[in-house]
Amino acid sequence: MLPQQKVQYHLLLCASPSKPLCHQGPLGAQCWEQLKKSLKAAGLEQPERPEGVVLRTKADCLRLCSNGPVLLVWPSGHYYGGLTPKRIERIVAQHLINGEPITEWLIKQNSF
Ligand code: FES
Known part of the structure; x- marks a missing residue:
């Protein structure tokens, strides 16, 4: 069995869906790259x-x-929509680091 790991958040991004219904083009992949970069830069x-x-x-x-x-954003169940790489940067800084969700960008909230 693998060792237990404390998890603060688990982020799931619809970045490159097989049936792209919520967005088109390279935006999802760009957001994914920004998410990786921002999480790493913030440690x-x-x-x-x-x-x-x-x-x-x-x-x-x-x-x-x-x-x-x-x-x-799991486990709080905040769903952000209309993402851009700039929005990803701000979500990481304001929500994940400072604990303040950006309510104007939420499209749903459903805590788990
Ligand atoms: S295609 Fe269903 S949420 Fe993005």
């Missing part, structure tokens, strides 16, 4: 963080299928 992927590591997964579809690309 959020360090397993030894006292708050826990931040994990990320490229999801095929988050079942919202409009106003994408869509990002789900």
Whole structure:
């Protein structure tokens, strides 16, 4: 069995869906690249963080299928829509680091 790891957030991004219903073109891939860059620059992927590591997964579809690309922040269930690389940067800084969700960009909230 693998060792337990404390997880602060798990991020799921609809970046490159097989049936692209929520966005078209390269925007999802650009958001994914920015997410990787911003998490790494902020040190959020360090397993030894006292708050826990931040994990990320490229999801095929988050079942919202409009106003994408869509990002789900688990476990709080914040769904961000209309993403751009700039918005990703701000979500990482304001929501993940400072704990303040950006309510005007939310398209759904459903805590788990
Ligand atoms: S295709 Fe992006 S949420 Fe379904």
